[in-house]
Amino acid sequence: MEMDHIRAIKGTQASNVALQKTQTQDTPPSGFSDALRQAVNDVNGLQQDADKAIMNVQTGNTGNLHEAIIALEKADISFRTMLQVRNKLIEAYQEIMRLQV
Amino acid sequence: MTSFKICGSGLAAQRAKMDVITSNLANVGTTRTAEGGPYKRKAVALTAEGIESHFDSTIKDALKTVKIEGVTEDPNAVKTVYDPAHPDADANGNVALPNINVVTEMADMIMASRAYEACVTAFDATKNMTLKTLEMGR
Amino acid sequence: MDALFNKTMNMLAGMLDYRTKRHKIIVSNITNMDATEFKPSDISFKNEFGKANTMVMTATAPGHIAGRKDTVKSIDYEIKTSEEKANIDTEMSNLAENHLMYNMSVEMLARKFKGLNTVLKETK
Numbered sequence A: 001m002e003m004d005h006i007r008a009i010k011g012t013q014a015s016n017v018a019l020q021k022t023q024t025q026d027t028p029p030s031g032f033s034d035a036l037r038q039a040v041n042d043v044n045g046l047q048q049d050a051d052k053a054i055m056n057v058q059t060g061n062t063g064n065l066h067e068a069i070i071a072l073e074k075a076d077i078s079f080r081t082m083l084q085v086r087n088k089l090i091e092a093y094q095e096i097m098r099l100q101v
Numbered sequence B: 001m002t003s004f005k006i007c008g009s010g011l012a013a014q015r016a017k018m019d020v021i022t023s024n025l026a027n028v029g030t031t032r033t034a035e036g037g038p039y040k041r042k043a044v045a046l047t048a049e050g051i052e053s054h055f056d057s058t059i060k061d062a063l064k065t066v067k068i069e070g071v072t073e074d075p076n077a078v079k080t081v082y083d084p085a086h087p088d089a090d091a092n093g094n095v096a097l098p099n100i101n102v103v104t105e106m107a108d109m110i111m112a113s114r115a116y117e118a119c120v121t122a123f124d125a126t127k128n129m130t131l132k133t134l135e136m137g138r
Numbered sequence C: 001m002d003a004l005f006n007k008t009m010n011m012l013a014g015m016l017d018y019r020t021k022r023h024k025i026i027v028s029n030i031t032n033m034d035a036t037e038f039k040p041s042d043i044s045f046k047n048e049f050g051k052a053n054t055m056v057m058t059a060t061a062p063g064h065i066a067g068r069k070d071t072v073k074s075i076d077y078e079i080k081t082s083e084e085k086a087n088i089d090t091e092m093s094n095l096a097e098n099h100l101m102y103n104m105s106v107e108m109l110a111r112k113f114k115g116l117n118t119v120l121k122e123t124k
Helices: A002-022 A032-058 A065-098 B002-026 B102-134 C007-031 C088-122
Strands: B042-050 B064-073 B078-082 B094-098 C041-045 C077-081
Touching: A032 A065, A065 B102, A065 C007, A065 C088, B002 B042, B002 B064, B002 B102, B002 C007, B064 C007, B102 C007, B102 C088, C007 C041, C007 C077, C007 C088
Parallel strands: none
Antiparallel strands: B042 B064, B078 B094, C041 C077
């Protein structure tokens, strides 16, 4: 009985891995690790957008000030959100590790 | 930043206008000048000049700074008045005086002053908007 | 991360862009009022701004109500140059109105950001 359960879990894990391998950039993430990876990429993208907007405003004066401020705010908020998600994940992990088996 | 530049050019242009108007008013009775003859009424010609280096292509054509084209002299600058007692009267007693109407010059001065104030208001609005944008994240 | 910043914030950012452009044009109109042969311009949207940004909500369970279809179009601006010379009263009142609308948009966007900030700060 227990062996059946363990075999079932192993089965789903294998199919998950297979699913992730066949995914391309365009399809929405179906695994959790993919969602996390996309979120990290999004945050990185926003940080780079903010840098670009700052460069535009400061050097050569080719950008609008409000675009730079909005880009900075978006980068800051998305980064702090990711930080909080990371904190919660670690808390959850520690909670699980504390469980008496 | 473009707005500040445009406002600055407007302020400079209106100030130049004021300078020329006060010069006209001061010289309303001047009959002797370095070039000979009476002082000639002057006016400032302003043109709108496009901004080539603006980054935003959608509005680039609509934005212009104002440039002082030059100071022109009025072609009807001289009026002749009969005044034999004047030191510069000619043989017939006529004096060539500048054709400057004080009332017209005062009206021009008020207009230039109002236009200057309008540019100052535009400058203040720009500054206020910029500062407000900066405190958006606070 | 796009889900964090909803369509209202993007709409407000677009409004700020429009107000900035309009401000520059109005300032140019005021400054060049005395220049010879100068005609003032104004800027407006080609398509309706309100329709370009709507929330997308699909009904996932019976009893839920679906939202309007999402139509995000890029904003097209249109610049009209008038035939008559500039009128200082029109331009000054446009300046004041645009200024206030810009400040209002900035304030609203700032409060939306502050709301997100509050959520992040209060998370334990």
